[in-house]
Amino acid sequence: MSTQHSKAAEVYQQHTEVVQRHDQTFFGVRQKRDRMAQALPEWERLREAASQIKKHTITHLADYLETFEANAVRNGVHVHWAADADEYNRIVYDILSQHQVKKVVKSKSMLTEECHLNENLEKRGIDVVETDLGERILQLMKLAPSHIVMPALHVHREDIGNTFRKLIPNFDEIAQSYAAVGSMPADENDPTFLTFVARMHLRQQFAEAEAGMTGANFGIAETGDVVVCTNEGNADMSTSIPKLHIVSMGIEKLIPNYEAMGVFQRLLARNGTGQETTVYTSHFRGPRPGGEMHIILVDNGRSSILGNEEHWQTLKCMRCGACMNTCPVYRRSAGYSYTYFIPGPIGINLGMLRDPRQYSDNVSACSLCCSCDNVCPAKVDLSTQVYRWRQQLDSLGKADPMKKMMSQGMSFLFNHPSVYKTALKCSPMVNWVPAPLMNLKLNPWAYGHQMMKFPKKSFHELWKEVII
Amino acid sequence: MKIGLFIPCYVDALYPEVGVSTYKLLKSLGLDVEYPERQTCCGQPMGNAGFERMSVPLAKKFDELFAPYDYVVAPSASCAAYVRCFHPNLLGKKPEDCEAAGKTVDIVEFLHDVIQVKSLPAKFPHKVSVHNSCHGVRELGLSSPSERNVPKFNKIIDLLQLVEGIEVVEPERPDECCGFGGMFAVEEQAVSRKMGLDKVNRHIATGAEYVTGPDSSCLMHMQGVAEKEQLPIQFIHVVQILASGL
Amino acid sequence: MSSREEILGRLRENTRETYNFPDLSGMNPITFSDPVAEFIKKTTTTAGAQLIEMQEGDDLNELIRRAYPDAKLLASNLPGITADLNPDTVEHVEELMKVDVGIIEGRIGVAENACIWIPQQMKEKAVCFASEYLVIVLKREDVVSNMHEAYARLASSAEYFQQYKFGTFISGPSKTADIESALVYGAQAARGVTVLLQ
Numbered sequence: 001m002s003t004q005h006s007k008a009a010e011v012y013q014q015h016t017e018v019v020q021r022h023d024q025t026f027f028g029v030r031q032k033r034d035r036m037a038q039a040l041p042e043w044e045r046l047r048e049a050a051s052q053i054k055k056h057t058i059t060h061l062a063d064y065l066e067t068f069e070a071n072a073v074r075n076g077v078h079v080h081w082a083a084d085a086d087e088y089n090r091i092v093y094d095i096l097s098q099h100q101v102k103k104v105v106k107s108k109s110m111l112t113e114e115c116h117l118n119e120n121l122e123k124r125g126i127d128v129v130e131t132d133l134g135e136r137i138l139q140l141m142k143l144a145p146s147h148i149v150m151p152a153l154h155v156h157r158e159d160i161g162n163t164f165r166k167l168i169p170n171f172d173e174i175a176q177s178y179a180a181v182g183s184m185p186a187d188e189n190d191p192t193f194l195t196f197v198a199r200m201h202l203r204q205q206f207a208e209a210e211a212g213m214t215g216a217n218f219g220i221a222e223t224g225d226v227v228v229c230t231n232e233g234n235a236d237m238s239t240s241i242p243k244l245h246i247v248s249m250g251i252e253k254l255i256p257n258y259e260a261m262g263v264f265q266r267l268l269a270r271n272g273t274g275q276e277t278t279v280y281t282s283h284f285r286g287p288r289p290g291g292e293m294h295i296i297l298v299d300n301g302r303s304s305i306l307g308n309e310e311h312w313q314t315l316k317c318m319r320c321g322a323c324m325n326t327c328p329v330y331r332r333s334a335g336y337s338y339t340y341f342i343p344g345p346i347g348i349n350l351g352m353l354r355d356p357r358q359y360s361d362n363v364s365a366c367s368l369c370c371s372c373d374n375v376c377p378a379k380v381d382l383s384t385q386v387y388r389w390r391q392q393l394d395s396l397g398k399a400d401p402m403k404k405m406m407s408q409g410m411s412f413l414f415n416h417p418s419v420y421k422t423a424l425k426c427s428p429m430v431n432w433v434p435a436p437l438m439n440l441k442l443n444p445w446a447y448g449h450q451m452m453k454f455p456k457k458s459f460h461e462l463w464k465e466v467i468i
Numbered sequence: 469m470k471i472g473l474f475i476p477c478y479v480d481a482l483y484p485e486v487g488v489s490t491y492k493l494l495k496s497l498g499l500d501v502e503y504p505e506r507q508t509c510c511g512q513p514m515g516n517a518g519f520e521r522m523s524v525p526l527a528k529k530f531d532e533l534f535a536p537y538d539y540v541v542a543p544s545a546s547c548a549a550y551v552r553c554f555h556p557n558l559l560g561k562k563p564e565d566c567e568a569a570g571k572t573v574d575i576v577e578f579l580h581d582v583i584q585v586k587s588l589p590a591k592f593p594h595k596v597s598v599h600n601s602c603h604g605v606r607e608l609g610l611s612s613p614s615e616r617n618v619p620k621f622n623k624i625i626d627l628l629q630l631v632e633g634i635e636v637v638e639p640e641r642p643d644e645c646c647g648f649g650g651m652f653a654v655e656e657q658a659v660s661r662k663m664g665l666d667k668v669n670r671h672i673a674t675g676a677e678y679v680t681g682p683d684s685s686c687l688m689h690m691q692g693v694a695e696k697e698q699l700p701i702q703f704i705h706v707v708q709i710l711a712s713g714l
Numbered sequence: 715m716s717s718r719e720e721i722l723g724r725l726r727e728n729t730r731e732t733y734n735f736p737d738l739s740g741m742n743p744i745t746f747s748d749p750v751a752e753f754i755k756k757t758t759t760t761a762g763a764q765l766i767e768m769q770e771g772d773d774l775n776e777l778i779r780r781a782y783p784d785a786k787l788l789a790s791n792l793p794g795i796t797a798d799l800n801p802d803t804v805e806h807v808e809e810l811m812k813v814d815v816g817i818i819e820g821r822i823g824v825a826e827n828a829c830i831w832i833p834q835q836m837k838e839k840a841v842c843f844a845s846e847y848l849v850i851v852l853k854r855e856d857v858v859s860n861m862h863e864a865y866a867r868l869a870s871s872a873e874y875f876q877q878y879k880f881g882t883f884i885s886g887p888s889k890t891a892d893i894e895s896a897l898v899y900g901a902q903a904a905r906g907v908t909v910l911l912q
Contacts, residue, residue: 002655003655006655006657006659009656009658009659010657010658010659012658013659013662023666025895028895034615037615037616037617038617039744040617040743040744041742042741042742042743042744044616045741046741049741052734052735053735053736055733056732056733056735056736059729059731059732059733061725062725062726065721065722065725075879076879081716081717081718082717083720087717131902132892133890133892133901133902134892137893150891150892150895151892152892152893153892153894155893155894157893157894160893191893191894191896191898192896194893195890195893195898195900195901196900198901199900203811203844206811207811223875231888231889231901232901232902232903233902233903233904234903236843236882236903237844237902240807240838240840240843241808241811251721256735258865258866258868259738259865259866259869260735262861262862262864262865262866263738263862265861265865265883266861273891275760276826276827276828276885277827277828277829277883279761279885279887279889279903280882280884280885280888280903281829281883282880282881282882282883283875283880284879286875286879286880287879288839289837297721299721303721303724303728304724304728306728306729307724307727307728309730326615328644328645328663329656329659332659332662332663333659364652364655364656365659366649366652367602367645367648367649367656367660367663368649368650368652369602369606369644369645369649370603370606371606371643371644371645373606374613374615374616375615387515390516390518391518391519391520391521393518394518394519399518399519400655403517403518403519403655406517406651407514407518407519408519408522410477410509410513410514410522411514411519411522411523411525413508414508414509414511415508417505417506417507420477420508424480427481444657445654445692447654447658447661448653448660448661448664448693448696449661449689449692449693449695449696450691450692450693450695450696452482452688452691452692454481455483455484457484458481459479459480459484459488460505461484462484462487462488463487463503
């Protein structure tokens with residue numbers, strides 16, 4: 001009985017040190033989040049407010065989108081609407097080609113990953129440079145992100161050093177200038193040096209690029225602002241040097257006004273990285289002098305999710321990553337064990353909403369511990385949604401046959417009390433099965449467990465004989 | 469007050485002593501306890517595996533069988549939670565319209581909140597590490613979830629403090645999941661085992677001789693993992709400690 | 715039907731129950747009896763910036779020179795600041811990437827997280843991000859306790875976003891921990907920040 005996730009996770013378990021480090025790293029972020037939560041007496045009120053604000057906005061989304069668009073247009077922004085990923089990619093390409101853009105610098109956006117923007121642009125001859133340090137490392141190493149906020153924590157510094165040396169053209173020059181600037185020698189295993197290399201390399205990219213693309217953490221309907229939060233300032237560099245700015249925004253990112261923004265600004269970094277704030281919280285309301293700004297509002301299934309009574313609350317998600325940090329399964333299996341590009345509790349649910357047949361392998365990656373429900377700043381009912389997706393698997397033709405058989409077996413036993421009691425009487429016979437037979441693959445319990453000893457008498461039997 | 473004793477399927481089959489302790493303890497408090505014999509299972513294993521439709525007849529039977537009682541008490545946090553939180557939906561009714569779901573409680577919350585036990589003749593001169601089972605914490609509210617900013621409390625510990633000679637500790641990551649999760653343990657074997665190992669090791673690190681908790685399923689999983697690795701710690705259900713001395 | 719119509723239509727069709735905007739008056743967010751003290755503490759610890767409390771008669775240019783004695787290229791459009799480049803008149807924005815110290819004005823300070831609201835008040839905002847080091851001038855009386863108060867001020871102020879349609883909250887220098895969780899300053903933007911509190 002296995003899924004792609006369980007198989008991948010099993011392979012991952014072989015590297016005990018790696019698993020340990022991954023688990024410690026992300027539980028550490030969960031602990032930082034806990035400290036933030038304990039420091040604010042109003043913490044639970046903030047979560048409740050965030051949940052209610054999102055529920056309100058999402059259930060009035062069409063009106064708010066119209067307001068947002070009207071304000072953005074009034075501010076001199078071009079607003080586009082993309083029904084799906086294909087249309088989104090077309091719109092981006094059209095804007096870029098109209099401006100004869102050959103190189104784009106971009107800040108992190110899960111939406112662009114969802115729509116496979118980078119591959120699409122590269123195919124059509126436009127160079128895309130990720131400017132978030134983690135994303136740039138992964139881009140150069142041709143690896144996928146393993147987490148939505150800290151995507152490259154699983155990568156070792158030595159491998160980053162190697163990659164930079166091989167792929168960054170003026171690496172040696174940069175190394176020399178590093179030694180000249182400080183009194184530290186350029187050490188390829190030193191994150192400070194590696195970050196410096198990335199800084200110098202990316203500055204060149206900012207200068208060469210003709211366009212900057214960002215995502216949007218929030219859109220504010222009342223003013224037409226797009227808010228982008230980063231620790232590095234790469235979204236700001238990407239939009240301060242090149243003159244063309246394209247924003248990619250999922251329609252569910254909208255919030256009504258600045259009063260709401262106060263709630264979300266205070267929650268985002270505390271939940272995502274355990275900091276009181278990201279270093280930069282930038283409000284883009286209109287184009288730069290001499291520049292142009294475009295916002296592409298992307299649906300790509302979101303308006304349909306709204307109609308899904310059991311799962312519409314995933315639209316409240318602000319992509320903070322807190323759920324994966326607290327998930328004991330994510331921490332021990334890591335992003336690459338999941339088949340959807342977003343892992344963890346929210347990833348299981350979003351993947352099923354994207355394509356329930358393709359991404360059903362992730363539904364096994366949950367012990368239903370409910371920790372995620374308790375950290376989510378917007379109170380998305382994640383574990384309940386996973387439970388509900390499990391009920392769908394059979395009708396999707398994705399239920400594990402062994403699980404189904406075991407469930408049917410149990411169901412038969414439990415619905416026939418006399419048969420059940422006979423089975424109980426016979427169960428001590430299991431004690432006599434020789435260990436080698438017991439430990440066969442056919443007995444999945446034996447994988448990690450010593451087999452239980454069945455007591456001579458079940459409670460039912462004891463009750464009859466002793467207690468009455 | 470008439471109490472209906474609900475002994476979950478795996479407690480029935482594997483840990484009948486937990487059922488016996490529960491019965492003895494309730495009787496020692498002068499309560500009227502019955503055990504409707506036609507009971508089998510609450511349906512949680514099938515539900516969590518994705519076949520909750522198979523649990524519907526069990527929920528119906530449960531509702532009928534336990535209708536005559538004021539409280540249904542079970543020595544299992546996850547089973548009590550499944551009945552209370554999921555049976556109404558299975559029955560297509562509101563919780564207040566169900567016969568049994570609304571009054572089904574785990575033994576810990578029953579003793580702590582309903583009977584409000586203030587003393588017990590229990591003696592257990594050992595150091596125990598408390599296992600805060602997930603469904604107990606987050607569905608029944610047996611203790612404050614570590615994720616939340618709420619006043620700290622732990623009903624299991626409150627009850628254990630009534631036991632003479634006992635030393636009670638909690639492990640690091642006091643309410644992280646042990647990795648049982650029902651079918652999760654067999655479908656995601658490797659991760660489940662790792663979660664179990666990590667949890668057992670954290671319990672051992674407290675220096676405790678026993679791991680104790682309100683859910684035999686968690687204890688069963690951890691015990692299986694511990695025995696396979698020959699790790700030195702024992703497992704006992706909370707109700708057995710509370711009933712010691714009877 | 716355009717995609718716009720399609721999307722709006724589907725949203726309206728799929729909305730069942732609606733919910734109200736919550737009443738936030740009972741939030742009771744954390745406030746400080748001395749917001750300035752808290753702001754100074756957060757700025758110099760968690761935000762990782764320097765802070766100088768200006769005294770009567772202090773010369774801004776002198777303070778900047780003392781804070782960054784090795785700086786060769788300064789940029790600012792603030793009146794009274796001696797600078798080599800002016801972000802209002804610089805010919806190519808890329809020139810600002812060579813700036814050692816950019817001097818800008820903050821208009822709101824937030825105690826809970828050391829954020830400073832920097833409205834765009836210059837033609838090229840690159841000076842706020844591309845400068846190696848950033849000096850932010852802020853008035854003590856403009857410090858509030860938390861982000862709710864800061865956003866309330868922004869919402870009620872007509873002056874921001876008039877000339878330039880951008881503003882940002884900055885809390886200390888640029889940071890990253892993307893490589894093995896090791897904290898490094900100066901990831902992309904300012905590697906150091908000095909707040910001059912007037």
